[in-house]
Amino acid sequence: MKLGLHYWNYTTPREPELIAPTLARTAQIAEEAGVASFTVMDHFFQMDAVAKAEEPMLEAYTTLGYVAARTERMTLGVLVTGVMYRYPGLLAKTVTTLDVLSGGRARLGLGASWYEREQRGLGVPVVPVGERFERLEETLQICLQMWSDDNGPYRGKHYQLEETLCVPAPLRRPRPPIMIGGGGEKKTLLMVARYADSCNVFDIGVAEVGHKFDVLRAHCEAEGRDYDSIEKTVGMRQPALADVDAFLASVRAYAALGVTEIQVMADRHPVEFIEQIAERVLPGLAEIG
Template sequence: MTTHTGRALVRLGYQMPDFNFGATVDKLFPAVIAQAQAAERAGFDTVFLTDHFYQRFGPPNGPTLEAYTALGGLATVTDTIQLSTLVTGNTYRNPALLAKIVTTLDVISQGRAMLGLGAGWFELEHTSYGYEFGSFTDRFEKLDEALHIITGMLRGERPSFDGTWYRVDNAINEPRIRDDLPVMLGGAGEKKTFALAARYADHLSIGCEATELPAKLAALRRRCDEVGRDRDTLDVSYLAFVAMDEDSDRAHRAIDDMFAARVGDPAKVDRVRASMEGKLFIGTPDDVARQLSDRVLAHGVEGLVINMVANGHQPGILELAGEALGALVRR
């Protein structure tokens, strides 16, 4: 079981859910850099990329960069912000190699990497790229075994392991800049994800309807109790989908335009929008801050990760978000 580092890992994070900024290929990574740097200036403590090969919102052939290559690039143009994925698909990489990858990112960034990890879910990517998808149970068994290997390697051990899915023999992980590189799990599964978080993680990012949070946090406390862990040693953040603008009408239009553009079929827009309603926070900076305070932080979540897919790439928006939400999470 992990030991907590004693510091807040994520209080205000910014997630780039995809790379569909309307930029040409030569301008694409500069747009990613601009957002990471804006988030850093605005007081965000972590920037997250998603670990996908296909675009999830909208046509799968939309622009998608490999996460760890991109994070390595961001490490060279930022100074203080943590770098992670929300989250790495465990099934896409051998766990020993993943430990080496995230440790190398930590060395490049001088101690700013965090490993975000999940079981993997996007079947199309697995099929297209030739990765075994397997059953839901298979993927969580793989994640359990992977965490056993990865956490040992991150802490300076040389694990040997002969499991159902993975095998390593005296796996060396050098160089390392530290022995407490944090591990974050992402998800909302009360039985499997929360149980693994209680055993292995320093941080848990929960993505769910805001109304589900009290039940989710109660379940997490039970999973911690089952392994003898103090729930207060496991930081928890909530993933929120945010559209913010000084003009509330513009914020709402940005969300409407995003759904229309990504879904495509007008007959499906309302249905997709309704499926996301419980995770959406829209309006002026004061509006969004109030919504997040009342609907999320009031339940005892320690941090926020915001996804601003509708307009986060637009100049000035991240500065608004950082100013409005930073005060909430640092009280």
């Protein structure tokens, strides 16, 4: 079982000048401990469902570039990129840049986006949900084309590109892996079956996650896709350190469903959190296999 660290909070410590060194130290300890992936959110305001919107938030890909320069092995990605925040061709170029500068460690995480407060606040177009999913599918198609040998045009309903030129190409072969976040059964999981290398769902309970995977399996059968070729990952909302035994029991149950990576989020100072994860949780995950 692989472990991912999802870095979602820049409020601790309180001093803005300590954000960068804390981020760097946390990432370095995580990598030394064997954490497989390091992800950040794609938000510009903190999510007001969990904290005040006015709390610190950094732009995701700039942050990952900083982390890339201070690490060597961890996969780096956004969990997940909001489809409305960047033109698809520029997103493909951004992820390619991260991949080249990190030595082939980028992963494209993508989702339909949802946080309307920050979109309205910063002038990002707010469109109906159905259109967001249409744009999500076109974005996936454009990124795949830009990471192929086809440099020609792309003609979609929402996006038209005259040239899908991307030089240099990503170092990762055949391309950076694509992760789609979300558990929507009619659209999101269908796009996983059509385009993605991995899916990411929240830990909404073993039975419900199992149901989502059953839906994904059905989509794979309809699309002629090998279900087992898609990596299953779960973002854990269950605190990892409050009751380590209970946490590991949940992870074992998800492993039985075929999950191969979980992501955890700090509930305290991030350096202290990852040190405790390395000491108390990672040995148990290694035993799960």
